[in-house]
Amino acid sequence: MRRSIGLAPALPRRAAGPLARYRPPELEEAAAAFIAHLTSPGDLVLDLFCRSAAFLRPAIRQGRRAIGVGVNPIGLLLAGLEAQPPDRPHTLTAAFTYLGDQPKGERPLRHHLTDLYRARCPTCQADGVAEWFVWDREAGYPYLKAVRCPRCDGVQEGPTDEEDIAAARRFDPKGPPYHYALGRVVPPEHPARERAAELVGLYTPRNLAALMDVTLRLEGLKIGRAARAGLRGVLLEALDRGSSLDPYGEARPRPRTLRPPARFLERNVWFLLERGLDQTTTWLLDRHPLPHAPDLTHLLTESRPAYFLHPSPARRVDRLLPPESVALVLADPPRPDGVFWALCALWSGWLWGDVPLARAMRPFLRRRRFDWEWHRRALQAALAAAATRLRPEGYLVLLFADPTPPLVSSACMAAAGAGYDLVGWGADPDAGCHLVWRWVGRRAAPIDAETLVADLTAAAERRIRSCLQERAEPTSPLLLHTAVYAGLAEEGRLARALATVDHAPADAALLPPLALTAQAVETGLTRVPLRKDEDTGWVWLPTGRGKAAEPLADRVETRTLEVLLSRPEWTTADLLGEIFAPFTGPLTPDLALVRACVESYARFADGVWRVREEDQPRRRAEEMRALEEALKALGRRLGFQVGTGKGWRVRWREGRRDVYLFALSPTAALGPYLLRGRRIPGSAHPCLVFPGGRAELLAHKLRRDPRLARAAAEQGWHFIKFRHLRRLIAEGLDRRLFETMLGLDPIVEQEGVQIPLVLGGEE
Ligand SMILES: [Zn+2]
Known part of the structure; x- marks a missing residue:
C-alpha cells in the first residue's frame, strides 16, 4: 500500500438535478482522494454502478481514464448529462x-x-x-x-x-x-x-x-445529442x-x-x-464537459484522459473489459430500493422504447422483495466480475454516503464472498463509509454450522470490545457495526460463513449467510456490557474511575495541534488527510470532532489554515506561567494559603483544607481531569482554567461524551477562561465576589451542556 488508507475526510454532497430526491448523496471529494492515492495518470478507473459523474470527474481531472457502467439507463443518462452538458444553457x-x-x-x-x-x-x-x-x-x-x-x-x-x-x-x-x-x-x-x-x-x-x-x-x-439528453432529464422530473x-x-x-x-x-x-427545465439548467450551469472517448476501443487503447459510459449490468463487466485493465474499481452500491427501481424500469421503457437498454430493466418491474440477502448476492456477482478485470496491484473501493448497518454488512459480505481482502476502512455517520479491498482470490472452506455460529459470535464480541477499548469513548453504532464486519472480513470469517451456508445441503436449514452473521453479531453485542447514550445511541464500555484510557477525542486534539505546528500553512484537504492518517479503521474519528479541533486551533484565511498566533507553544507556555503567578497572587490577596502539589497547578487552602484547586490547561483535553483524574476532596472546588479559544471545542466534547458531562457535574467542576480570570484579577475582586461568581456558575448544564455563563461568557 502506498500509504495508510484512512477515511477520505470529505462531506458528501447532496444529489442535485433530475430525480435528486431518490439519489443518495455523492462522494466526489472522497473518490478524488482514493484516485489520487491508489492510481497513476493514464490508469483506468471503473465506476461499477455509475449514476452520476461524481467518480468520472475527479478521475479525468487527475489525468486518468474512466468508464462508467450500469444497468439503469437513467443513471447513465444523468451521468452523461453532467459529463457532456449542452454547450450553453x-x-x-x-x-x-x-x-x-x-x-x-x-x-x-x-x-x-x-x-x-x-x-x-x-x-x-x-x-x-x-x-x-x-x-x-x-x-x-x-x-x-x-x-x-x-x-x-x-x-x-x-x-x-x-x-x-x-x-x-x-x-x-x-x-x-x-x-x-x-x-x-x-x-x-x-x-x-x-x-x-x-x-x-x-x-x-x-x-x-x-x-x-x-x-x-x-x-x-x-x-x-446533448439537447436530447437534457430534455430527457427535464421529462424525467x-x-x-x-x-x-x-x-x-x-x-x-x-x-x-x-x-x-x-x-x-x-x-x-x-x-x-x-x-x-429551470432545475436542470441550474444543475448543469457549473458543469464543464469532460473529454469523451468516441467508443470503448478508443478508451481502452489510448492513455489520454477520457471517459466512456456503457450500459451493462455490473455483473457482466467481465464481458466488456479486457482482463487486468482496471487499476481502481469505485463502487457506490445501489440501494435495495424497490420503488425507485420499478419506476426507473417504467420510465426507461417510456424514454427509450423496446431497445436492449430499456429491456435490461424489465426484471425490475416484477414485484420482488428487494431484501438484503438479494442485495448481497447481486453485489457479490458484480464484484466477482470486476475482480477479473482488476490489475494484480489494483484496488476496489466501496464507498457510500448515508451508510446504514445493513448496507455495510451486505457490502462486506459481498466483497469477502467475491474473494477480496479488506485492507482499509473508515466510517462516519456524516462523511459516509468506505471499504478498501484487494482481490486475492480467497477461497474459504466450509466448516460445520454449529462451530460457525459460535465462532462468529465470539469473534464479533472480541471486535466490539477491542473497538470500544481502543477508542475509549462513546462510539456511533455505525462505526461499531462497521468495525465488527471489517474485523470478520479481515479474519476471513465472512468468507467462511458464505462458504458454509451457500454450499450447505438444502436440508441444512441454515439462515442465509447475511442473516446468520447478523444474528451472531447481535448475540456478540449483547454479551458485552455496554453503556448507551439514549439520545444519540452511541455506546461505550464502562470503566472504573482512574482506569479509563485516553479518549480518542483527546488524542485527535493533540494530533491536530501537532499537524498544524508542523507546517505554516495547510489546505483543508491536506490538513484533514494528515490529521486522519494515524486514525484508521476502528479509530476513525467523526468528522464533526476533527472540524471542531481544527477550528479551535487554526484560522482559515486566503484558502489556507494557519495555527492561531496564541497557540504557538512558546506563547502559550508563557501565558500559562503568568497565569499561574497571577492565580497565586490572587489567592494570597483573598487570604488563602497558596500552594501547589497533588497534581494541581495551584491550590488555595484554608488550614488543612483545600478550598479551590486549579488545573491550568492549554487544551480542551478533559479525560485527564474528568475521567482519569485524582480524587477531589469533598471540601474543594476543582477549577479548570483554559484558553477562550478552546471553549467551543470543550463544549463540543462535553456534548459528544455524556461521561464527561456527568463527571463534571458530579465532581463540581468549574470551567474558567484564561481571559476572564485575568479580568477578574485586574478588577480586584474580593473573596465573597469570587465565591458568588462561582456559585452563580451553572457549571455544566445537563441539557445542552453550556460553558458557564458567568465565568466563561462571550469574550
Ligand atoms: Zn381569481
Whole structure:
C-alpha cells in the first residue's frame, strides 16, 4: 500500500438535478482522494454502478481514464448529462421551446397541454390554469385545486366544481395513451405485463395522456445529442412529479410505496416541464464537459484522459473489459430500493422504447422483495466480475454516503464472498463509509454450522470490545457495526460463513449467510456490557474511575495541534488527510470532532489554515506561567494559603483544607481531569482554567461524551477562561465576589451542556 488508507475526510454532497430526491448523496471529494492515492495518470478507473459523474470527474481531472457502467439507463443518462452538458444553457432552453412548438392536432403542444388543466379560479370564477388538483383516491375524482388566476393575485386554492370533475373524467383510463404507455414498457405476452399495467395505473388518465404526448414528440425531435439528453432529464422530473404518488398536505420527501396516497396530487404536466427545465439548467450551469472517448476501443487503447459510459449490468463487466485493465474499481452500491427501481424500469421503457437498454430493466418491474440477502448476492456477482478485470496491484473501493448497518454488512459480505481482502476502512455517520479491498482470490472452506455460529459470535464480541477499548469513548453504532464486519472480513470469517451456508445441503436449514452473521453479531453485542447514550445511541464500555484510557477525542486534539505546528500553512484537504492518517479503521474519528479541533486551533484565511498566533507553544507556555503567578497572587490577596502539589497547578487552602484547586490547561483535553483524574476532596472546588479559544471545542466534547458531562457535574467542576480570570484579577475582586461568581456558575448544564455563563461568557 502506498500509504495508510484512512477515511477520505470529505462531506458528501447532496444529489442535485433530475430525480435528486431518490439519489443518495455523492462522494466526489472522497473518490478524488482514493484516485489520487491508489492510481497513476493514464490508469483506468471503473465506476461499477455509475449514476452520476461524481467518480468520472475527479478521475479525468487527475489525468486518468474512466468508464462508467450500469444497468439503469437513467443513471447513465444523468451521468452523461453532467459529463457532456449542452454547450450553453440556451441550447437546452431552445430545444425545450422547440418541443413545446411541436404540433398536437392543429395547435402547439404547449397550448394543448396547458388547456388540459383549464379551470375556474375558486375565488373569482375567472378562467385560469390549475397548477394541481387533489384527488380522493377512493372516490376517484379531484376535490381540490390550485389555479393560477389572471385576475386575482397569485394562485388561488379552493374546491373543484362540476366542470373540473367532468374534465378529469373526459379521459378514458384505458384509452390509446394507456395502451401506448404499456406497450412501450413490455410486449403483450411478457410475464411482467400485469405489473407494468399497475405502474402505468399510477398516473391519472389526463397526466398519462399529457406525458405520452411529450414522450412521443421528444422522440421525433431533430436535435443534438446533448439537447436530447437534457430534455430527457427535464421529462424525467415531470414523469416523477406527475405521478399520483405524492400526497397532498403532508411532507413526504419521496414515495416509499407504489400505491397512491388516499389524497394525492395531480400536477400540471406542462408546469412540471417548465420547472424541470429551470432545475436542470441550474444543475448543469457549473458543469464543464469532460473529454469523451468516441467508443470503448478508443478508451481502452489510448492513455489520454477520457471517459466512456456503457450500459451493462455490473455483473457482466467481465464481458466488456479486457482482463487486468482496471487499476481502481469505485463502487457506490445501489440501494435495495424497490420503488425507485420499478419506476426507473417504467420510465426507461417510456424514454427509450423496446431497445436492449430499456429491456435490461424489465426484471425490475416484477414485484420482488428487494431484501438484503438479494442485495448481497447481486453485489457479490458484480464484484466477482470486476475482480477479473482488476490489475494484480489494483484496488476496489466501496464507498457510500448515508451508510446504514445493513448496507455495510451486505457490502462486506459481498466483497469477502467475491474473494477480496479488506485492507482499509473508515466510517462516519456524516462523511459516509468506505471499504478498501484487494482481490486475492480467497477461497474459504466450509466448516460445520454449529462451530460457525459460535465462532462468529465470539469473534464479533472480541471486535466490539477491542473497538470500544481502543477508542475509549462513546462510539456511533455505525462505526461499531462497521468495525465488527471489517474485523470478520479481515479474519476471513465472512468468507467462511458464505462458504458454509451457500454450499450447505438444502436440508441444512441454515439462515442465509447475511442473516446468520447478523444474528451472531447481535448475540456478540449483547454479551458485552455496554453503556448507551439514549439520545444519540452511541455506546461505550464502562470503566472504573482512574482506569479509563485516553479518549480518542483527546488524542485527535493533540494530533491536530501537532499537524498544524508542523507546517505554516495547510489546505483543508491536506490538513484533514494528515490529521486522519494515524486514525484508521476502528479509530476513525467523526468528522464533526476533527472540524471542531481544527477550528479551535487554526484560522482559515486566503484558502489556507494557519495555527492561531496564541497557540504557538512558546506563547502559550508563557501565558500559562503568568497565569499561574497571577492565580497565586490572587489567592494570597483573598487570604488563602497558596500552594501547589497533588497534581494541581495551584491550590488555595484554608488550614488543612483545600478550598479551590486549579488545573491550568492549554487544551480542551478533559479525560485527564474528568475521567482519569485524582480524587477531589469533598471540601474543594476543582477549577479548570483554559484558553477562550478552546471553549467551543470543550463544549463540543462535553456534548459528544455524556461521561464527561456527568463527571463534571458530579465532581463540581468549574470551567474558567484564561481571559476572564485575568479580568477578574485586574478588577480586584474580593473573596465573597469570587465565591458568588462561582456559585452563580451553572457549571455544566445537563441539557445542552453550556460553558458557564458567568465565568466563561462571550469574550
Ligand atoms: Zn381569481
